[in-house]
Every structure is written in structure tokens, then in C-alpha cells.
Amino acid sequence: MFEVRRRPVRSAFLVGTHAMAVRKIWIEEGCISCNLCEDIASEIFVVAAGKTCHTKKGHERLLGKDPELEERIHEAVDSCPVEVIQIDED
Numbered sequence: 411m412f413e414v415r416r417r418p419v420r421s422a423f424l425v426g427t428h429a430m431a432v433r434k435i436w437i438e439e440g441c442i443s444c445n446l447c448e449d450i451a452s453e454i455f456v457v458a459a460g461k462t463c464h465t466k467k468g469h470e471r472l473l474g475k476d477p478e479l480e481e482r483i484h485e486a487v488d489s490c491p492v493e494v495i496q497i498d499e500d
């Protein structure tokens with residue numbers, strides 16, 4: 411049995427405060443297929459029925475262009491109950 415850990419979702423006051431851009435996203439082992447990341451940023455994450463999360467093909471072209479999407483990516487990272495979403499920023 412796994413322990414679900416919830417981290418606080420970012421406040422709306424923090425939208426647009428990230429100075430760094432997300433350059434790479436990957437999912438480590440341990441996804442519990444809760445769908446939270448897909449609910450938050452469906453342009454980036456997909457959780458197919460019976461599968462664990464993965465990043466959508468071609469999602470890289472969306473990175474570093476839209477601050478609102480960047481903020482939702484961070485929200486997905488912070489919301490993942492098992493902390494398996496990883497990002498590189500610059």
C-alpha cells in the first residue's frame with residue numbers, strides 16, 4: 411500500500427512569478443495514475459486507461475512559450491501525490 415502525499419497547490423498569487431522556463435519534463439517510476447497532472451495540464455500529460463502517466467508526444471514545442479502553461483506545469487509537479495514528475499528549468 412502506498413502513502414498518498416499531498417503538497418499544497420500554488421496560490422493564484424504566484425501565477426507568473428517563475429523567472430525560469432521549463433525545458434524538460436519527465437516522469438519517474440511510481441506514478442499511481444491519479445490523473446491530477448492531466449487534469450491540470452492536459453497539453454503536457456496524459457494518463458491512458460490502465461497505464462501510468464507519460465508526457466505527450468511533441469509537448470517539448472510548448473515549453474518556454476506560455477507563462478500560464480508553465481505555471482500549470484509547476485502546479486502539476488507540486489500536486490503529484492507521489493512526487494514523480496520531474497522538470498529541468500533554465
Ligand code: SF4
Pocket residue numbers: 437440441442443444445446447448455457462463489490491492493494495
Ligand atoms: S499526478 Fe503524479 S501520480 Fe498522478 S497521474 Fe500524474 S504523475 Fe501519476
